[in-house]
Every structure is written in C-alpha cells, then in structure tokens.
Amino acid sequence: MRTPRATPQKVIKLLLLFILFRQDPSYRFLLQISFCPAIVLKDSSLMVAKQVSIDRKFQPQTCVGDDRISELPDDVLVVILSLLSLKEAARTSILCSRWINLWKHTNSLDFDAEEAMCKLARASERKLEEEEGLKFIEWVNYVLQSHKAITLKEFKICFDLSEPSQIAVTTWLEYALARRVQRLEFDLSAANSFRYYRADLNCVFPQELLMETNGVGSTSQPPSDTCFFNHHPRTRFDFKHLKALSLKFVTVTREAIEFFLNNCPLLEKLVVHKITKITNLEICGSSLVLKHLELWYCFDLDSVKVSAPNLTSLSVKGSTVLCNVPEMPRLKKLVIDYWTHGEESLLALTSLIRASPYLQEFVLKLGWLEISRSDREVESNVRFPHEHLKVVNFCGYYGRSSDVEFVRYFIDNCVVLERLIIDPHTVAYTPRVPISPDIVAEEIVAMDCAKRQLESQVPAHIEWVIL
C-alpha cells in the first residue's frame, strides 16, 4: 500500500470535480448535405491570377442584400472567418475570386470530425477505424499544406487516433508550436471502448519538442532530474504564448508537465487525460496563473497536490487521491462527478463544497455502479451553513437513503437555497451511443422514488423540479 505524502485528513477517492464550461456540442454537422458539385475539373490553378469575367447566368437573380461585406478589408474578413468552423470558412472560397484564399489566413484551426466519430462509435469496427483515421490524417495534412497563417490562436485535433498515427501527430504538434499557438488541444480519445484501458497504444507528446534547437539528445532518454527542463533558455519552440494546453489520450511525462508549468507564463488551462506512469504530481507555485486544471483517468497517479492562487476550477477523475482540498474562494459553480455503489453515503463530498465559501451553484453528477436501495437511517444533524448557495442540481438521483440524506444536507444548510433540481436520469457512459432499455426502466423507478421521498421534505419556499 502506498500512502499519500500529504495529510490524508481530507482524502477523497474516485472524485471528479469540475466547473462546467462545456462548449455547446457541435450540431453543425448533423444535417445531411444536399449540395454537390456535378462538374469535376482538376485544374484550379487558373484561379490564382484571376481575371474578372462575369458569366451572367451566375448572377444572383434577386439582390436582396447589401454588399457591405465586400467593402470590409481582408484582415477584417479573416477575423470573421476565424470565428466560423474550418469547413465553413474554407467553403467561402467558392463565393468569388476575392475570397478564394482568405480562409487560409484564419488564426484558428479546429479539425472537427464529429460525424465520423459518431460513425465509429456506432460501428465499432477495426477496419472502419483505420479507414476513417487515414481519411482524417489526409484531411488535416491537406489543410495544413494550404494554410498560410503565421501565428495561431487555436489548434485543435479531435479524433480517434492511436500509436500508428504518431508521425502525423508529431508533425501537427510541430506545426502548431512553430506558429506560437495559444490554445493547443489534442483529443485523441477512442470513439469506442477498445483502447480505453490500453494507454500503451496512445500517441505520445515527443519530449524532443521541449528541447534545444539543435536537437542534441533528441533520441536519448529523458533525464531523470526534472530540473533539466526548468527555465530552459533556448528551446526549439517559443512556449511563451501558450495559454491553454489540453492533451487527451496523449501520453505525456511528468517532466513535460513541469516544463509547461515553468515555461509558459500565460498558461491558464491545463487538461490531461489518460496518462500513465506518473504516480504523483505537484501543481504548486505562487506565480502560476493557472485557472483551470483537469486530470482525468490518470490511473497510475496516486496523489496530486494542488496549490495555485488563481485556480477557479479543478477536476480530478479516476482513482487519484487529492492530497489537499484547495481553498477556492473564487469558485461560484462546482460540479462533482462521482461514481457510487450500494448505499454509500455522499456526505464526504460536502467537504469540497465547504472549501468553496462563495459557491452559488452546485451540481452532482452521480454515476451508478451496482447500486442498491435500503432503509438505512439517514444522517440529518450535519450542520454547516452555506451562505451563498442558491442552486443545487442532483443528476443521477437513484432514490437510495443516501440520496435523500444528501438532499437533506442542502435543505438544512443552505440559507438562501432557491432552486433544487432532481434529475433521475443516468449519467451517460459513452456520449455517442444510445442508452439501453434496462437503464431507461431504472430511470423510471428512480423518478417515482424521487417524487415519493422528497415531496414532504422540501420546504415550500424552495422551487424544486424533477426532470
């Protein structure tokens, strides 16, 4: 048995807490297209030096619009195109010759292939995975070859890619870093459960990207002394601009994480999912500007110590032990994602709420593992006044005595509680796959329980709903 280094006084296992800033899921690609070019011509080089020769047939029949957009200078149009999805921005090349190259100067490259990911999640076929993977790589490479931006605000890859794609992944990382990227995200999560527990199949963040210009030692083992990387004066890339770094299902070493913390003075967001071989981690420093930290499914990670003065959101998921519950005076919304079993009490989670004295909204997302209901006695004399908590949202209410107990805690302690939301639906496991009928039946039972158990408990002044 390993013991955590810090005081185990507030040790909480299997814990996830995070603040939601979920971006809206992209609905852009859900509809089917009904537009396809019928004529195929290979040579488009003639477009480069374009002579205006207007074909009357292609003139708009009715000109309802104002042509003000064409009066905007190229640099303004590029800013506007940067806010569209990559495909939409590139599609504007078809508008007219002036627009043909504008999209190539946008400062954001977000390779979104959600449609293909959904297909993979549903089919779960190795062959399809390989095919789609190759297609994705081809697409990214094609775009990167034509794109001309000198600096990038955002570079985002989101696709099911594993170790055979390492060369492409390394090239893309180099591409983004060479363009002094501000927000770098590589989400190479598997679309389905295969590979989920096979971290050995993940791509890696190559250590040599963090080393000196001349590439000395690029093939040698990373040094064991972590100080090697600290404050290194002449790295191959300039990391000063990096504000957000997200590596999901990309293996990264502890040295690399420490490198980022030490060499990226603007780093506000650090997200790491599914890394292995790191057993403990310290994210501490009075000069850190880090606001958001997320460590998920780092199964070798036994303990993590966090102390960053500007932190407003912290999320740890997996079997990691949080050595300290950091005080988070700026926190307004807290989300705990927790997998429970049997009749386990949830009151241990309240220590996190107590660490955030100015909390206004609390969300629990309860996952169910061999869950059961009993008539155990409910603890009702826990007292700790929460002065600011107004909204409590309990997702995954199952109707156990422990669930009632947890709701009671809020009714008893939240002085200004206005709204209580009980959601008896299960926390979905895999976002792209439909829920089974068994689970749906369980949810109906849970809903009945919620009505029966809470009707008499909630005081009249609190607005409450069962979803």
Added chain:
Amino acid sequence: MAAETGTPTTLTLKSNDDELFSVAESAAILSVTIRNMVEDGCAGGVIPLDNVDGKTLASVITYMNGISAIPADEEKKKSYRDKFLSDKDFETLADMVLAANYLNMSCLMDAVSAKIAQVMEKKSVGWVRRKFGIENDYTPEEEAAVKEEHKWTFEGVETDDDN
C-alpha cells in the same frame, strides 16, 4: 497621463464628419489607438478619428461607457455586449467592425465579428452570395474547379436558402 485624483479626465473625439464627442478617458482607453495617443501625450486637444463617422462613433462611445461601467465580471460584460449588439442591422455592424478595427478595440472587434460570422453560419454559398450581394466572378468551369478542390468543406451541413 491623467492625474489619479480629482475629477475624471475627459477627452474630446472628432469624427470624420466633424462631430465632437466628450468621453471619459477611462472609457476611451479601451481603444488601444486612443490609449497610445494619451500615453504619447497627443490627447491634449481634440483627437481626430479620420476613419469613423459620427453615427458610428456615437455608438462606439455608448459601448465604451457601458462596458467600462461594469466591474471585472466577464459574464456580465458578455451579456452587455450581446444586448448592445442585438438590435444592430448589418449596415451598422459593418461600420462598427471597421471602427473597432481602426480603434484597435479587441473586445468590440471580437463581438461584432462573431455577430457577422453568425449571419453566415450554416448557410449555403448561394444564400451568402444573395444576402451580401457578392458577385460571382467565376466562370462555370472555374467555379466547378474550386468546388471540386473544396469538396471536403461540404462533408457537413448547410441550411440552404432564405432562412
């Protein structure tokens, strides 16, 4: 630079159609262009803004005053921006984006650009051409070639036509 104490310093801005506007320095320096002038000591008299007309400048100043009155709360600032832009037509947005670009006001620039991008989102090529009166100067062969080259951009959706 303005003294820290006493009454707040006001600046006088002049639009390209010779309208004069008074605005608190603390609000005006949201524009990096104006801030640089203030820092270089060129803001003593009237600050001429040659690329902005009076109507647009009045609107920009309303925004400057409104947003600088909100304390450091990103959510509140965002909802102010949304509300501020909600009733603006395309003509005004185009003027505003040019002004924001000239005045180097990144927060306004981003918000207005996002609003314009929204208009184009999920629309077909034909719709965007009609909406903005963009003249298609490709020959049919050229257009077909560009479409072929950008075939990958159609692997998604578009909400076609006039909605």
